Amino acid sequence: xxxxxxxxxxxxxxxxxxxxxxxxxxxxxxxxxxxxxxxxxxxxxxxxxxxxxxxxxxxxxxxxxxxxxxxxxxxxxxxxxxxxxxxxxxxxxxxxxxxxxxxxxxxxxxxxxxxxxxxxxxxxxxxxxxxxxxxxxxxxxxxxxxxxxxxxxxxxxxxxxxxxxxxxxxxxxxxxxxxxxxxxxxxxxxxxxxxxxxxxxxxxxxxxxxxxxxxxxxxxxxxxxxx
Ligand SMILES: Nc1ncnc2c1ncn2[C@@H]1O[C@H](COP(=O)(O)OP(=O)(O)O)[C@@H](O)[C@H]1O
Ligand SMILES: [Mg+2]
Numbered sequence: 750x751x752x753x754x755x756x757x758x759x760x761x762x763x764x765x766x767x768x769x770x771x772x773x774x775x776x777x778x779x780x781x782x783x784x785x786x787x788x789x790x791x792x793x794x795x796x797x798x799x800x801x802x803x804x805x806x807x808x809x810x811x812x813x814x815x816x817x818x819x820x821x822x823x824x825x826x827x828x829x830x831x832x833x834x835x836x837x838x839x840x841x842x843x844x845x846x847x848x849x850x851x852x853x854x855x856x857x858x859x860x861x862x863x864x865x866x867x868x869x870x871x872x873x874x875x876x877x878x879x880x881x882x883x884x885x886x887x888x889x890x891x892x893x894x895x896x897x898x899x900x901x902x903x904x905x906x907x908x909x910x911x912x913x914x915x916x917x918x919x920x921x922x923x924x925x926x927x928x929x930x931x932x933x934x935x936x937x938x939x940x941x942x943x944x945x946x947x948x949x950x951x952x953x954x955x956x957x958x959x960x961x962x963x964x965x966x967x968x969x970x971x972x973x974x975x976x
Contacts, residue, residue: 750781752818753911753943754803759812761798761966772798773809774966780911780943785934787957788947795966796947800913803945804837805829817910834863838909838942840933842916844896846888852899853884856906863907874902877939878932894925901933905940912937914946918953930956 761773772795780786790796801807802814808823815821816836822828846855856871875881878898880891888896897917904912914933918926934956937944946953954960954974962970 750783752779753782753784754778754780754814754816756802757813759799759802759809759814761795761802761807762810771966773802776812776963776966776968778961778968778971780945782943783938783941783958785937785944785956785958786946786961787953787959788945788961788963789949789951789954790947790963791949794963796949796963797915798966799963800915800945800947803911804839804913805832834907836910838904838907838912840897840900840904840912840914840917842919844888844893844900844920846896846899846903848888851885851887852880852891855888855899856903859903859906871902871906874906874936875899877905877936878902892925894921894929897921897925897929898932901929901936905936905942908940909942912942912944914944914948916948916950917946918948918950923952926950926952 756776756778759773759776763770763772776799788796802809805821822832850858852875853871856874857866857868860866860871872881875884878901880895880898883891883895918929921929930953957974960972960974961968
């Protein structure tokens, strides 16, 4: 498999009135194209901080981060924004759909922001997540699980190389969460998207090709999963 990204000795420190918090404390990681990584760790272990470094939403204090062999921009919001726009998709815990737009319009808007509106592809994506019949509904008229599937379709619409999810099933019951994960895994393999999900939910391990555990800002285990 081809290497997608590499982090070397990444540290992220926060200065707080109580002292320095080492949210990331020497992270070394290689991710290859097509991997589905579940990043597990207790609350406060540094998962969100690490995800924000992957996406260049945040810059590490120290260390080297390369993506497709190029240095990822840091401390430069314009370059970081264009890095994200070109490479990264994001799915959040609370879906973040625009409530005044229909399901279809939520997808079309993202396409427009990315520079090309393509309603045929938008319909394809909604079919991929099993929501073609809900396309004219508003987010408030469908269930949480369905909203998260719309959010997945939306995050895939701009063809990201890397899709990141932060506790994306955290707001769903077990059955719905399974349906959402199945849809996500299938969509990512169809579209050849690499996936990194952070969670504290052990039951998501079955969807991963690799499980990385983090505690106190350090990787404590990193294993391939056999299915
Ligand atoms: N903006 C911040 N300022 C100060 N400390 C922070 C900030 N963000 C996160 N932290 C601290 O960094 C550590 C890791 O946080 P986080 O990455 O949010 O963990 P997780 O997502 O695993 O719950 C925690 O101790 C948290 O309190
Ligand atoms: Mg978090």
